[in-house]
Amino acid sequence: MSTAPLKSIPVHLFTGFLGSGKTTLIRRLIEQKPKEERWAVLINEFGQVGIDQAMFEAQDDVIVKGLPGGCLCCQLAFVLQATLVNLLHRHRPDRLIIEPSGLGHPAGLLDMLRGEAFTDVLELRDIVVLLDPARLDDPRAREHETFNDQLAMADAVALTMTDRVTPEQIIGARHHAEALWPPKKWVAQAPHGELPISLLLESGRHRPADVSDVPNEHHDALRDSARQVVVLDDFSQVVPKPGQPRQESARALGYDTLGWRWSPHDVFDLDRLTQALDRLPSKLRVKGVLHTDAGWKLYNRGSGTASLAACAWRRDSRLELIGEEANMPPPVEVLEALQACRLAPADKDGTLP
DSSP states (O other), X not given: OOOSOOOOEEEEEEEESTTSOHHHHHHHHHHTOOTTOOEEEEEEESSSSOOGGGGSOOBTTEEEEEEESSOTTTTTHHHHHHHHHHHHHHHOOSEEEEEOOTTOOHHHHHHHHTSGGGTTTEEEBOOEEEEOGGGGGOHHHHTOHHHHHHHHHOSEEEXXXXXXXXXXXHHHHHHHHHTOSSOOSEEEEEGGXXXXXXXXXXXXXXXXXXXXXXXXXXXHHHHTHHHHHXXXXXXXXXXXXXXXXXXXXXXXXXXXXXXXXXXXTOOBOHHHHHHHHHTSOTTSEEEEEEEETTEEEEEEEETTEEEEEEOOOOSOEXXXXXXXXXXXXXXXXXXXXXXXXXXXGGGOOOOOO
16 A cells, blocks of 8 residues: 555535435446546435445445534534544545535534645545525525525535426526625536536635634534534444334434434335335435335435435445424334334345345
């Protein structure tokens, strides 16, 4: 392994509110990755379980590291720098991609990337914010400080979910993005997460914007960060026994998270499972990787629209709900409905297809 000093590694941040399609877009970019490059991808999830990292198939030239359990700029601030240093020195990537939580404020993360530990090591490129046009129809989102700061601090805007909205919503989103200050370098549509790789490879240096400091709610979460990491490590390392899912929940930044992990030998009836998930409140962000009688499936629901796809993950079944407290159903009722979707032992052969 090379011992040459790490120098000027391009760093790309993809920000965006909950359910804006960040993970999907990064997966599509990986599909276009130059063969000669090795990429490292650092994914931060607000939820405790860690779903997004399970969406990536293992490959030698793309290293994916998940950091679930809170926001990079506050709750995970004490572990982020050490994690990043280890990732860079162990794998020596040609390019680094970071996906902060949808509730994460970019300011704290930018301060760390510009800090002394990464002087001359990292070169921050254009920050791309993902914007779902339908989100602009929600007054609560348009008034959310982090939502607006994500847009203001970005160098460019990718309009996602454009295959799910009306032409009028796309036009409105483009006008909104083009009216932002400072002006964006580009505004592009990314239907199904498709974005030209040239926008990444030919990106320039990040252009700092005049944005207010990290909101007070993030400072409050920072005080609890050490406790949060202990809970996450304990939860993530225990393998659930068949029929005995592990549950974890948290509350921060005005949102609740509720998640479970099942043994890989627990198999769900896909029809019953999708019906149970569809009955959950429409304002919840719901995502999971689940072992079903139709194979391993990735379930993803944002802005009330759900999708189902095949998944290469085999380690365990995982499900996460994220939403405001008023929209979160009682955990006992949700778990009871999910457990009722599992197949009895006689209905499955116990293998891991």
